Amino acid sequence: MAKSTHRLNAIKAANVKAVGMHPDGAGLYLKVDKGGSKSWVFRYCSIGGSAILVWAR
Secondary structure (H helix, E strand, O other), X not given: OOOOOOOOOHHHHXXXXXXXXXXXXXXXXXXXXXXXXXXXXXXXXXXXXXXXXXXXX
């Protein structure tokens, strides 16, 4: 089993201010935009290639 690192909990996710993609592990990222808006991004691979699934608040 792969080692889990850089896990984000609710408090850490709420306090992230730096713009960019912040990994949570296993393809899940917290994306912070220039305006401060946050969304969850899940990167995964399927048979046809890679894909990105985004959950926005």
